[in-house]
Amino acid sequence: MSHDAPNLDFEGSTPYEDYVKADVLTHLQHTLSDDPGEMVFLVTTQVMELWFTVIVHEWETAARALREDRTPVATDALKRSVRELEALNASWTPLAGLTPAQFNSYRSALGEGSGFQSAMYRRLEFLLGDKSASMLVPHRGAPRVHAELEKALHEPSLYDEVVRLLARRGYDIPDAVLQRDLTRKYEAAPEVEAAWTAVYSGDQNGELARLGEALTDVAELVWRWRNDHLVATRRAMGSKTGTGGSAGVAWLEKRARNNVFPELWTARSYV
Ligand code: HEM
Structure with a gap:
């Protein structure tokens, strides 16, 4: 055999398989209906779960x-996540034009299954500061998932860490914000808005201004994910109720209005 061809000889599984687990990954597509269109719905959902994980x-x-x-290490990680959020959002494309008739072909097979029950999406929201103990309830029957969510519920969110950093950098953040009950949703505070106003009025290349912009990119792309989901849902099922039992589009509209990192947006009026 010539020496410029790839190696074909392996004992047992290939090193690629050992690393990627492709055989496991590509045998997890257990569709519930006979409809050929269900496959891309399931795989898109699985792909999004993987992006949520990253x-x-x-x-x-x-x-x-x-x-x-x-x-700077934090800003680098956030910037990587911005590219990943763009890839996540691009994966709406195959589902974006789903018609009600197409969706109906497998919708009833989903039973009460809904993305609302995605634990990884919930961890993502918890990191944004959108905490809620009641979001753990659906996962009571799954000990590992429940334990991970419970830990995330009690830990400071990404935004809590940002606000604590602002305080350490000399911005006047009240104790009520710094000592807040971490298991509840973060509520916007005027002092945090004032801190961002000062950051944005100062050196645009400073560490905090760059951090603020990376966070704003994250917030915008999360908002886009929610809106793309909302529009795809409106196209696929109009105002029917969701498989997860919510009012459907009306409920998702309310969720999409939820501001990510609120003071980073309101501070802009005062710069
Ligand atoms: C076009 C197909 C889709 C439709 C019609 C749809 C519909 C819905 C509806 C109606 C809800 C509200 C809860 C309920 O009552 O079920 C919901 C929630 C949710 N869906 Fe989808 N969905 C679709 C695709 C996806 C995909 C591909 C994902 C990826 C994981 C996803 C993730 C979620 C998440 C995370 C929630 C909870 C949102 C929140 O808690 O704010 N959905 N979906």
């Missing part, structure tokens, strides 16, 4: 770096 990893890296006052 993004949670980046944001946890960023939160840790902020805690250790390594702001």
